[in-house]
Amino acid sequence: QLIQSAAEVKKPGASVKVSCQASGFRFDDFGISWVRQSPGQGLEWMGWISPYNDDTRYAQSLQGRVTITTDTSTNTAYMELRSLRFDDTATYYCARGVSGTDYRDAFDFWGQGTMVTVSS
């Protein structure tokens, strides 16, 4: 199970940090990706972290604005997005990788989603 933090409203230029707490599986054994979905639109992969060794990969389109981290003491992954723009308004999902070992993966468990609204 992946439980995400509550919805957020932010102003342009601000930052947002979304959390994703895992339970029911060994956190270190599976990579966690973040995927976002703009209203009425498709799915965009943002990045990935291995809780085992903190290895990370990010989508080129977001490089420099996104940081993914973990806290293994609480089995929680975090996604921080900086310099928010209006088009960052989206539902943000965390998702567990099937294979567990690589950022190139399918996703078998998803969080419930966190709506982030960027509005002035």
Added chain:
Amino acid sequence: EIVLTQSPATLSLSPGDRAILSCGASQTIISGYLAWYQQKPGLAPRLLIYDTSSRATGIPDRFSGSGSGTDFTLTISRLEPEDFAVYYCQQFGSSPLFGQGTKVEFK
């Protein structure tokens, strides 16, 4: 960068019909690393198929995946009322990338 194109954009069918959804890639997808998801309004995507044809845990056998190289297909053999949703393909031979989706709607 790979581009995934799903067709058709919308499929209008009735319960009991067979649904055939296509996903085309601009380059060969390494090792058949392609997945399919179902998404209903307000919910997270649900993994149906991974590695082109492997059903995820708990997925009914009316869902099947096939294909290779650049052309992949999701088939729903007999549509149940709960199958009307949006379906996405995703490649993971390189950085994960999703198609734009196919909506299966009631005819």
